[in-house]
Amino acid sequence: QVHLVESGGGWVQPGGSLRLSCVASARPGSLLTMGWYRRPTPGAYRELVAEITRIGATNYADSVKGRFTIFRDYAKNAIELQMNNLKPEDTGVYSCNAEDTDWEEHWGQGTQVTVSS
Numbered sequence: 580q581v582h583l584v585e586s587g588g589g590w591v592q593p594g595g596s597l598r599l600s601c602v603a604s605a606r607p608g609s610l611l612t613m614g615w616y617r618r619p620t621p622g623a624y625r626e627l628v629a630e631i632t633r634i635g636a637t638n639y640a641d642s643v644k645g646r647f648t649i650f651r652d653y654a655k656n657a658i659e660l661q662m663n664n665l666k667p668e669d670t671g672v673y674s675c676n677a678e679d680t681d682w683e684e685h686w687g688q689g690t691q692v693t694v695s696s
Contacts, residue, residue, distance in 0.1 A: 583675045583676075584602050585599060586599070586600045587600050588692045589693070591692075591694055593665060597662045597692060599615065599692075600657065601675030603657065603677050605656050607656070609680050611633050613678075614630025615673055615675060616674050616676055617674070619668075619670065630649065631651045646664045647663070672689040674688075674689040675687035
């Protein structure tokens with residue numbers, strides 16, 4: 580079983596920065612793509628924010644390109660999301676996602692990010 584633990588959420592004013600972290604308890608090399616999704620409001624669909632594959636290819640939502648950067652530490656089975664120039668529309672619950680080599684998806688509990696003045 581893969582467990583994902585997130586940290587780094589919080590409140591920030593527009594234009595500010597936050598860095599999210601996610602560590603997966605998994606066997607080395609057992610994870611394929613890892614990424615971050617967000618749910619803007621309760622009941623809304625989770626939307627992809629950023630993801631990174633096992634070979635380092637990245638994919639970002641159009642709304643965050645140029646502001647967010649995803650990093651991956653393969654040795655630690657961890658990813659981080661550096662979020663700069665945050666906007667109120669970035670508010671939501673951010674969840675870490677990981678796909679394993681059995682093509683199963685795993686989710687973290689989520690961390691709240693609030694951008695407001």
